[in-house]
Amino acid sequence: MDFADVDRDELERLKLLYRPLTDAVRELVDATIRTEVDDDVIREAHTELTDVTATLRDAGLSGPFGTKVTGDGISIAWGNAAVGTRNAIAPPLTIEVDDDGRHHSTVTLGAAYEGPPGLVHGGVCALVLDHVLGMTGSADGRRLTGTLTLKYLRGTPLGTVHAEARTISVDGRKATVRGTLSDADGVTVEAEGLFITPASRN
């Protein structure tokens, strides 16, 4: 698909088309983890899913989705692991921005994100914080994660979590950002990151 031909209306139509598919795959991942149906039902589901996958592969990109730009100049990253509209692995995060620059996101992390029993995998905590801090540090221009330091104060229970971040300082290409991941009882992970605009685009 040539996204240069996509205007806002068509972009909305495509989102409405793909979101339910992605949500269904997300549900499938959860069901695959938690199902206790009989062996023959598992085999039947496997056959049906293999057929569905083959159908989707009838036409497709030869590599990852990357970033596309629509005719209206809107950048979309539908394969992104944190926010991608077409990525069932993405929780997905929706990030809001306050007038004072605070970025925050509340998201539910279910069985697919488990590390220690009942707790969010540490790498998933890092994914959420990296993205929220990265967006915060990119508010005045795109920056990539140079260094991300995390302090895991206690386990993060699966369920609804909240991430937030603020830029502490900007020094040319470098932005220092601090943030937290929390559950209903308070902060579970503290994060600090240095986000850098590459000298050469990568």
Ligand SMILES: CCCCCCCC(=O)SCCNC(=O)CCNC(=O)[C@H](O)C(C)(C)COP(=O)(O)OP(=O)(O)OC[C@H]1O[C@@H](n2cnc3c(N)ncnc32)[C@H](O)[C@@H]1OP(=O)(O)O
């Ligand atoms: C809108 C987007 C939201 C995105 C949210 C998600 C964020 C991500 O997941 S990004 C993916 C993960 N990160 C990456 O892949 C980045 C890979 N690394 C790189 O691209 C580069 O090495 C990069 C950008 C970190 C540095 O770029 P480069 O232009 O080579 O930096 P360079 O000129 O050597 O150094 C610039 C300054 O940064 C410092 N620096 C360089 N690398 C690092 C680093 N990794 N950590 C800390 N400081 C660093 C240097 O010491 C130098 O400091 P000073 O100006 O004080 O001398």
